[in-house]
Amino acid sequence: MSVLASPGDERRTKPRIGLFVTCLVDLMRPSVGFAAVKLLEDAGCAVHAPVQTCCGQPGFNSGDRGTARDLAERTIAAFEEFDYVVAPSGSCAGMIRAHYPELFDDDPNWLPRANALAAKTYELTSFLVDVMGVTRVDAAFSGTVTYHDSCSGLRELGVRTQPRSLLASMEGVTLVELNESDVCCGFGGTFAVKYSDISGAIVNAKAKHVTETGAPVLLAGDLGCLMNMAGKLSRDGRTIEVRHVAEVLAGMTDEPAIGAAKDPRSA
C-alpha cells in the first residue's frame, strides 16, 4: 500500500487505528508509543496518531467532572473517525471504555458518541489478541520476566491472559508469575502524592513480591504503575529492569529501562 494512499483506500484494506498514546507515554516514554505502533502495524493495521492530550481521567477521579467532560469531548471528536482506538494503557482505555458512557449519561447529544467510541476502544495487548487474532510475536528478547496486572486493565477490561499469551509466544522469554500480581501497586494517580505514606507502604509490598520472583525484568501494561514500581525499586537499590510490556513484545528495548541511566556506569 502506498504511503500516500487516501483514507478511503486504506479503509478497504486495513483497519484504521487511532493510537491514543496517553499523556504519560507522550511525555515520559514515547518509545512505548512507537513500540505500540510497530506491534499494530505488524498486525496489519494502519496507525494514526491525531493531535491529542489527555483522556480526562485525572479530572474525573479528582471530582472535576467539568474538566473531565471537556477533555472527553475533545478525545471523542479527535478519535471517532477511526475503526478502533487503541491505547498502550488499561487505565486510559478503561477511562474511555468504561467511564465515558457514565460521564455523558445525562447528555443525549454526547452519549451516543461516547458509547460509540467506548465500544471500539481497546487496551493494546487485548486488541492485538482479541480483535486482530495475533497469536505470536517475533521479537528479539530473551530472559526471565515477571508481570504485574494493572488494576484498570485487569478489572475494567479483563486484560490478563492476552499479554501473557503474547509473551509466551516469544521463544526466549520465560514468565515467572508474581505473587499477588493482581494487587494494586499503590500508584492510583494523584493518590501517590496525596496519600504518599500509604502509597509508599503499598508499593513497598509490591517491590518485595517483585524481588522475590528473582526475575531481572518487571513488565506491566500501564506507565503510571511502571513508574511507581520502577521508582521504588531504584530507590531500594534494586537493579531490576522495568519496562512496558509493549517494548518487549515489539523487540524495542534499546532505550534504557524506566528510571535507568543511559550509561549504566553513571547510575
Place this chain on the structure above:
Amino acid sequence: MTVHTTSPQFKKNAARALGDAQLQKALSNVKQGFIDKRQKAADKLPEFEALRDSARDIKNHTLRHLDLYLEAYESKVKASGGHVHFARNAEEARDIILGICRDAGARTVTKGKSMISEEIGINHHLEANGIRPVETDLGEYIIQLRNEMPSHIIAPAVHLNATQVEQDFRRVHKHLDAKRDLSEPVQLLTEARAVLRERFLAADVGITGANFLVAETGTSIIVTNEGNGDLTQILPKTHIVLASIEKLVPTLEDVSQLLRVLARSATGQELSAYTTFSTGPRRPTDADGPDNYHVVILDNGRSAMLGTNFEEMLRCIRCGACMNHCPVYHAVGGHAYGWVYPGPMGAVLTPSLIGVDKAGHLPNASTFCGRCESVCPVRIPLPKLMRHWREREFERHLMPATVRSSVKLWGYFAKRPALYRFATRIAMGTLGFVGRSKGRFKWLPMAKGWTKYRDFPAPQGETFQARWQRERKGRTA
C-alpha cells in the same frame, strides 16, 4: 453527630498505623486468611456470580419499595406480639433503648454484635444511665475491655494479637488466679466463655443487631459463629433488635439467596455456624424466648441516600469483603478511618452519615483499584460512589487547594493542544536533559510526596507527538 470521629485526621491516623509494627503484623493475617477462603468458597459454587446478580436485584427491589416493606414488616411484628420503634437519628434510638431498658428494670444488658449499636454509641449511653452493657461476641468483648472501636465490621478485634488479649484479661478478670496459664488462644476463649456465662444469666435485656428483617414474616435474622447471639436474645426477659432501615428484605426466599452470598463473601463459610430467626416474643408453646420483643429501626441519614447517587450503598449486607481485599485497609487497618465503618464501604457510607466535611479523606484515600467492587456480593460500585463524593467535595471546595489547582492547571493545558504540545516539549526536554545521566530524580520540586518513597524516573526527553510529527509528517491522517 453520633459517636466521636477522628476521620478528619485520617492522614495522621494512617501515619501512626503504618508505624505500628504490631498492627502491621495483625493486618497481614487479614490479607491471607479472608481472601483465600472467599475465593475457595466462590470457586466451589458454580452459580456464585449469578447469585451476586440476584442478591443485587433483591436489594434494589427492596430499596425501591422500602416504605411498603417497612410497613409490612411493622404490621407482622405487631401481629406476633412485638413492638416496632422507628428512630430518625442516633439520639432517638438511644432514648428508645434506654426507655425499654428502664421499663424492664434493667441493670445488666447483654449485647450481640451490632455495628448499629456502635453507630449510635449505645454502650456509653447505657453506662451513663447506670446500666451495664456487656458485649458477648468475643471480639467485641475484647475491644469493650480496651475501650476501643471495632477495626473491622465482622472481625472487630482483628488489629490485636493474643498477647494483648491475655494482658487485658489479666487486667480485668482480677477474680481469677493470677498464675493461670493463658498462653494458648483456646485458654483465652475458655476464660471468656466462663466469664460471659455469668453475664448471660444475669442479663435483664438482650440487644442484638440484625442481618435481615423479613417483611413477609416480621422475622429478624442474625448470623453468628459463636452462639452468643442466641443466648443474648433467648435468656433475658426482653429482647431488643437494633437494625437500620436497609436491612429489610421482602421474603424468606430472598433471605435464603442473600445468605448464600453473605457467609461465603465474609469468611468463606457456606453458612455461618448459627443462623438465628426470631419472630416476636415467646409464645405459650415455645420452650424459651423473651417475654418482650422490641425492634428499633434506625434511619440516621439513610433515607436521605435513597434516590441519590449513593442509594446503591444501601444494598450493603456488611460482609467485609471490600475491606478484606482493599490495599489501603491492609496498609492502615480500620481505626485509621476514624469512625464506625472502615474500608471501602466505610469510605462511601461514613460521609453520608457524618458529613463529607468530616469524612472527606475517606473517599479520597483510594487508588480506585476496583478490587472491592470485584468481590462485593451485591455488586456495589464502590469506586464510582467514592468518586461521587470527590465530585461533591470538588464542588464545595472541600479539597486541599493544591489538589484543586493542580487538576485545574492540568485541565487548562490539556484543553489547549497547541499550548500543551509547546509546554510539554519544553518541560520534557528540560527534565529529560537534566535527568539523562542518572535516568531518575531522587528529589523534584512539587513532587515531595512522590520522591519521599521512590525515585522519579526521568522522561526520555522528546515527546511522542513531537517525534511522531517529525518522523511521520505526511503520513498522519
